[in-house]
Amino acid sequence: MKLSTLTRTLAATTLGLTLSLGAAAAQEFPDDTIRLIVPYKPGGGSDSIGRAFAAALEKVSGQPVVVENIPGSAGINGMLALKKAVPDGYTLAINGTTDVTAPIAFRENPPYELSDFSCAGAVFNTPVWMLAHKDNAYSDLGDFLEAAKANPGTLTMGITGKISATDFVASTVRGVNEADFRIVSFGGGAPLKKAILANQVDAGVIISPVLLKEVEAGDLTVLAAVGDMQGITYPPARETPHIRNWGAEIDVALVRGILMPAGVPADVQAKLESLVTEALESDTFGDFAQTFGFAPYQESAEDFCGRMPQEVTDLKTVLSEYLER
Amino acid sequence: MQRQGRDRADFWQGEGTKDLLTAVALLLVAVAGFAFINPNSASVYPGDGGLTWRTLPFGYAGLLGLLACVYIAQSIRKIRSELSECAPRPASPEQVSENRVVLKRRVVSIALLVGFATLLKVFGFALMAPIFLFCLFRLYQRGPWTGDLGLSIGGGLALWLLFVPVLKMNLKGDVFDPLTPALLGLTKMAGL
């Protein structure tokens, strides 16, 4: 054969093979390693959840699931990496709705849009809660507010960061009750956790179930919850009063779920949704949830994604009404 | 001693001049520290205790500027004293060519590094590492090119094995990387 004919034949064969392989791949999703992006540093709370979920997903899908930590910018770096990934269903990310929507709500030039992503389902729904050290002898948020009224300007409430979920809660509670206490930003969950434990702040707002063990041991008191606590593994904590008892009509929870880049084929998306549900119901993940402190939360991909546009609007409202500017 | 004044070339070689350039660079950094702190000044939360987000960086930049000025003064003094000295003994030809080789190797190494970093996620580690290694071996004149080839392919493969199947890093190229999937398939067959 002449060289050009040989080349053409080779090209055609390769093309044919690739196409048929590609078609076959879609039918047997998944048949390759799945990548789960965790937009946070290794060792943190979200990282543990991501790794536990990856282990569970590996069991139910039969394919290896590798966790990739892409930290930075409160999760933005990881989401940008997800946005750029090929939408073939083999790249996923785990993140919370608030962390995804906050950049869109607060930045003039958001780094991404909601339309850049699609969802595969929820994993956890953990409300924010307010804790205090037992030495302060507050039995609930009301005691704290009374103490704040009696000593204006002296009490401190710690939050994880300015313009964050915890900031909303603290600012709203303060604004609605016109109480005079200082809100102190710790720039991260880990330093705040340590400060609450060491009683260096009079109260702290943090995502549940962080510090659950200390609550169970009685070292810390739960002052109030900002959402549905029914899933927590410690029954007395389920009765925690909601902050709406003190006038704050907001629900702030971190709903973590699995996200994908937009444009994943519909059948792959459906398969992923069912895999996520299966993983949630697996024993591996159930055991993890027991230790973690909260029951897994199942929500369809549609509902999970559907939360976010409303959340963007809510965030913008809360920001304009209650946050210092 | 005969007084041979320094000429242009010596001026640029002089220690004092290099010091001066460095000092000016530092001064520019200090100025940048004031100018570029936050182009679109956002949030104006009052700082506690008089410290805001501007205070410390401006303090650093200010001190750096002061020190840079001191450094400029020192280097000018050095230049003056060098100018009044005899010209330094011209470097021997071997010295000159050696310095040239070192300079070339440094510049090309940096260029290769930048190229490696840029193309790493484009073509994948499996392809780029052997190429990078080979270029560097050739640059440093390690030995015969056949040895370089073997070492770079072997070394690249070993490194790839360490980073991708074992450490499970994501070093696949985004644009055109046929090697990584092929190699992964091979390792899977080998049972890793």
Place this chain on the structure above:
Amino acid sequence: MLSGLLQGFAEMGSLTNLLLLFAGTTLGILVGALPGLSSPMAIIVLLPITFTMETMPAFALMIGIYVGTKLGGSFSAILLRTPGTPASACTALDGYPMAMRGEAGLALGYATMSSTLGGILGWIGAVVAIPLIAGIALYSAPPDIALIGMAGLIMVAAFARGSIVKGLSGVLLGLLVSSVGIDGQDAVMRYTFGLTSLESGIPFAAVLVGIFGFAVVFADISLTVKGSELLTRDVTLRVPRPGDLFRRWRAWLIGSIYGLGIGAIPGVGADGSTWLSYATVKNSSKNPPPEAFGTGVPEGIITPEASNNATTGGALVPMLTLGIPGDGSTAIMLGAMIMHGLTPGVSLMRDDPDIVYGLLAALLIATIFMFFIAMGAIRAFVFVLQRDRNVLFPFILVFASIGAYSSANSVFPVYVAIAFGIIGFLLEKRGFPVVTIVLGAILGPIIEYNVRLGLALSGGDWMTFVETWPRICLVGVIALLLTKEIRSALRPVPPARRAATTPNTANQ
């Protein structure tokens, strides 16, 4: 507690666990010696494998790696001037000159022995004073940490001797570098130029890889041209006698104390303790004189290596008793605990004391293993790491690049590392002690974050920095250090002392 410890040793003493400790420590030394690879990386990789194992064996492996990397890093620091891990960056200051003199075996021997000694002392201190260490970890408030940071900053001046202008400029550059990113208190972007990659700050791992990895390679490229027979071909591979080590008790004692104390305080960074102890020992050293440090004195190796292994005890205690991680590796180990069904925190001691004591036992056993493995492997390391530079350098460049890449799984840190490599190299040629840049970058966030947080907690009241006795003591220390520095800066170095810094004195 003693019975608990004995129980822990019994558990760790099983053959499987001992084998895993051995394997982990060896792996740790290897990983540590390769520039760019670090302990957190190795532990993360093994996490999925450890899920299939029982808890104790899994942690035996992880603790082995953790301990091994603290020593491994010094091997490449001594032989190549590029530290394998950030914790060993300080060891290169005296380790490399010693190796260049042909005493590589001596240097590596000192590193191994003092790492082991520091690890053992740190362990004893941690176990004996568990409540004290836990108390330090828990109750250290932002003002305390800020004051420690300031004391550290003044000690950095020890590295600026010779040219105050250049040394201080380096520190300020480091401080400016650390200011890049979102401000922790006010959520304002500083120096980010609109790049989201810069919002979390300039990746510190990249700065280290750049200044201690790339810059060194760029500088030492001149060695590839000369191709001279380096004096490092130490054929005899003499190792130090135990007496030589014990005689220098100030070095390892101070190093161990710093490592234990600073390792316990979360947020200060265990690696910083090496620099602080080096500075302290250098400043207060009578014989050898302070000027000799940096030319290859054993104390310059002993103190940072003792310090970085002592931090393992200091970091492990808060991790086990409070669930508060002291550094990256312990943070991952905490995550691993959750995966194994344990809940780290104050209740761990109560619910699973055998785990706590088992891990403590593992730490000591791993440290002892590390000694034997390293002493046995010195010859092998010297052989491998003393290959021709033009073979080693390309590999080092690849390792360092991938190391920088892996810190954020993106190429951005690699660019940062290259940039700092060039900056570090150029500045070093001009006589800047680039160490000060790194120290400024380490201490900057510690000081600024904690000063502002302390003020936020006290409502803007500066008196909070002298509110408690520990703080008053720290302020006193700072004032003392400051006066010492100013006095020695104003006093010229007597010429007689300069003659004393000959290699002979360092050979004892």
